[in-house]
Amino acid sequence: MQEALAIEATGLEKSYGTLRVLDGVDLEVPRGSVLALLGPNGAGKTTTVRILATLARADAGRARVAGFDVVADRRQVRRHISLTGQYAAVDELQTGEENLRMMGRLAGLPGPAARRRAAELLARFDLTEAGPRPVKTWSGGMRRRLDLAAGLVGDPAVLFLDEPTTGLDLRSRQAVWQVVTGLAGSGVTVFLTTQYLEEADQLADRIVVLDGGRVVADGTPAELKEQVAGQRLDLELADAAAFDQVARRLDGRVVRSDPGRLTIGVATDGSAAQVRALLDEVDPARRAVDRFAVQRATLDDVFLALTGHPADRPDHEHEKEPAGV
Amino acid sequence: MSELTASATHAPRLRVPSRARSALADSATMAGRCLRMARRNLDVALTSLALPVMLMLLFVYLFGGAIQTGTRYVTYVVPGVLLLCAGFGASMTAVSVTTDMTGGIIDRFRSMDVAGASVLAGHVAASVVRNLASTVLVFGVAFLIGFRPSAGPLDWLAAAGVLLLFILAISWLAAAVGLLARSPEAAGGFSFLVMFLPYPSSAFVPIDTMPTWIHGFAANQPVTPVIETLRGLLLGLPVGTSPVRAVAWCLGILVASVAVSGVLFRLRTA
Ligand SMILES: Nc1ncnc2c1ncn2[C@@H]1O[C@H](COP(=O)(O)OP(=O)(O)O)[C@@H](O)[C@H]1O
Ligand SMILES: [Mg+2]
Numbered sequence: 001m002q003e004a005l006a007i008e009a010t011g012l013e014k015s016y017g018t019l020r021v022l023d024g025v026d027l028e029v030p031r032g033s034v035l036a037l038l039g040p041n042g043a044g045k046t047t048t049v050r051i052l053a054t055l056a057r058a059d060a061g062r063a064r065v066a067g068f069d070v071v072a073d074r075r076q077v078r079r080h081i082s083l084t085g086q087y088a089a090v091d092e093l094q095t096g097e098e099n100l101r102m103m104g105r106l107a108g109l110p111g112p113a114a115r116r117r118a119a120e121l122l123a124r125f126d127l128t129e130a131g132p133r134p135v136k137t138w139s140g141g142m143r144r145r146l147d148l149a150a151g152l153v154g155d156p157a158v159l160f161l162d163e164p165t166t167g168l169d170l171r172s173r174q175a176v177w178q179v180v181t182g183l184a185g186s187g188v189t190v191f192l193t194t195q196y197l198e199e200a201d202q203l204a205d206r207i208v209v210l211d212g213g214r215v216v217a218d219g220t221p222a223e224l225k226e227q228v229a230g231q232r233l234d235l236e237l238a239d240a241a242a243f244d245q246v247a248r249r250l251d252g253r254v255v256r257s258d259p260g261r262l263t264i265g266v267a268t269d270g271s272a273a274q275v276r277a278l279l280d281e282v283d284p285a286r287r288a289v290d291r292f293a294v295q296r297a298t299l300d301d302v303f304l305a306l307t308g309h310p311a312d313r314p315d316h317e318h319e320k321e322p323a324g325v
Numbered sequence: 326m327s328e329l330t331a332s333a334t335h336a337p338r339l340r341v342p343s344r345a346r347s348a349l350a351d352s353a354t355m356a357g358r359c360l361r362m363a364r365r366n367l368d369v370a371l372t373s374l375a376l377p378v379m380l381m382l383l384f385v386y387l388f389g390g391a392i393q394t395g396t397r398y399v400t401y402v403v404p405g406v407l408l409l410c411a412g413f414g415a416s417m418t419a420v421s422v423t424t425d426m427t428g429g430i431i432d433r434f435r436s437m438d439v440a441g442a443s444v445l446a447g448h449v450a451a452s453v454v455r456n457l458a459s460t461v462l463v464f465g466v467a468f469l470i471g472f473r474p475s476a477g478p479l480d481w482l483a484a485a486g487v488l489l490l491f492i493l494a495i496s497w498l499a500a501a502v503g504l505l506a507r508s509p510e511a512a513g514g515f516s517f518l519v520m521f522l523p524y525p526s527s528a529f530v531p532i533d534t535m536p537t538w539i540h541g542f543a544a545n546q547p548v549t550p551v552i553e554t555l556r557g558l559l560l561g562l563p564v565g566t567s568p569v570r571a572v573a574w575c576l577g578i579l580v581a582s583v584a585v586s587g588v589l590f591r592l593r594t595a
Binding site: 050053054055056057075078079081082083084085086087088089090091093094098102103105106107108134150151154160 | 347350351354357358361362365366428429430432433434435436437438439594595
């Protein structure tokens with residue numbers, strides 16, 4: 001794998017029946033970097049990962065992973081990647097140690113080497129103690145770590161992680177983040193999908209935003225924030241009537257809106273001239289807006305501005321879950 | 326989580342081992358996996374061993390007195406219990422294949438370049454090994470309660486061969502059913518079919534004691550020639566065309582199941 005790009009895809013298309021799941025996806029991931037494919041449920045993230053990991057075939061388009069074509073050189077691609085899917089891929093009835101040893105054998109390691117590798121990975125993921133117990137007795141966070149460990153058995157050059165932290169509590173999520181950060185430092189290319197803007201922001205060198213099977217944005221976290229002007233003007237309105245009036249006037253430019261608290265956020269570059277102009281535009285009579293504040297835009301704003309709808313967070317509650325694993 | 330730096334060394338172009346060699350090694354790894362899991366799934370393991378033995382005791386001691394077969398009933402019934410046992414063991418295979426296919430693990434195996442054939446062959450191999458274990462158990466208990474076959478070494482060998490072929494065929498059939506089923510519970514339904522099939526055959530009672538409308542089915546369904554062959558070989562009775570029909574049925578089921586499994590696996594992972 002001498003090329004600079006670990007993953008290169010152009011014009012990927014995929015339909016299931018009449019449902020168009022991917023509609024011309026282009027991707028470029030430099031070697032040794034972390035890319036986050038960010039998108040709501042149903043955006044096509046898993047489909048993209050499965051195509052790149054040679055498990056599904058695109059209807060149109062081409063992709064190269066680790067320097068090999070995903071269709072023509074499928075076996076070579078498979079020797080260089082690992083996939084840790086959205087759903088746990090470890091055997092509950094086997095012990096952690098047996099799971100890793102089996103993966104080692106399947107990755108082509110001889111018996112003793114597979115055993116050593118399993119012990120090494122258990123230690124690395126803080127699972128040595130649980131190692132000899134069947135996985136069905138383990139907590140969700142521990143299983144996820146084992147799942148990640150299983151993906152590393154064959155020393156992959158490109159690692160696919162499909163929603164690695166969905167459904168995990170805060171502590172397990174941070175453990176996964178630590179793993180990804182560590183891997184990135186070791187020269188492995190990581191392609192991860194996530195529904196969490198915060199996660200993409202934390203981990204990724206580049207973020208690709210996918211919505212409805214299309215790439216709607218692509219850049220570093222900082223560039224993406226820039227793209228929607230970088231700042232946000234929050235307006236606090238006097239009453240419900242004022243809220244409606246301002247919301248109507250801003251229409252498509254609203255990046256955040258909270259009818260309960262009577263606040264509306266709108267993208268701005270933060271300059272006095274633009275803020276003044278905006279205020280005059282939405283509130284010519286100078287009665288609707290009570291107060292205002294200029295904030296740095298978050299990735300949530302970016303997402304809303306790019307896709308026209310807020311990022312969907314199916315298990316938002318996981319952030320509030322107690323950390324006990 | 327300690328240092329995470331050990332894994333940055335990759336060979337530029339890995340040698341891809343020959344398809345056949347890695348498929349064989351992978352099948353062995355998969356068989357080991359299935360056996361470990363079956364052993365750990367204690368309730369299932371116990372049922373699959375205890376059930377055939379219980380059934381045999383039930384038949385011999387509760388019904389045996391009432392059934393006229395011309396030999397001691399335990400001697401008559403052993404082949405039937407063996408097939409019941411094989412069917413039950415195979416239906417566990419259907420469930421575990423479906424569990425694999427509907428869970429996340431099949432994607433991981435495929436992304437590691439493990440062939441579908443190896444995954445299935447592993448399940449089937451484990452099924453055969455489990456079934457051989459329960460067969461030995463059934464024979465053991467049968468001897469204890471008075472089973473006295475009069476087979477010579479060649480007859481034993483032939484009987485073992487036919488039984489093995491039957492187990493192999495029904496295990497591959499179970500794998501195909503496992504690929505077809507949408508949930509492990511649905512795959513479990515396969516056990517009804519294979520547990521039921523030996524009853525309308527000569528497994529437990531002679532066919533001529535059954536109502537006439539069922540004779541045609543009972544005499545020509547796949548279980549009957551296998552039973553007749555095993556019984557004939559073990560008791561030193563003439564077997565007629567039974568072995569030919571038994572082998573033909575088993576090979577037919579085997580070939581069809583392997584072919585259908587191949588197609589289904591491709592469809593399921595498309
Ligand atoms: N095998 C399939 N058959 C039919 N529809 C599918 C299949 N896989 C995915 N889809 C559909 O494609 C869309 C995108 O799915 P997916 O790639 O899993 O999205 P994400 O991972 O971003 O949630 C969804 O609407 C999903 O229902
Ligand atoms: Mg998904």
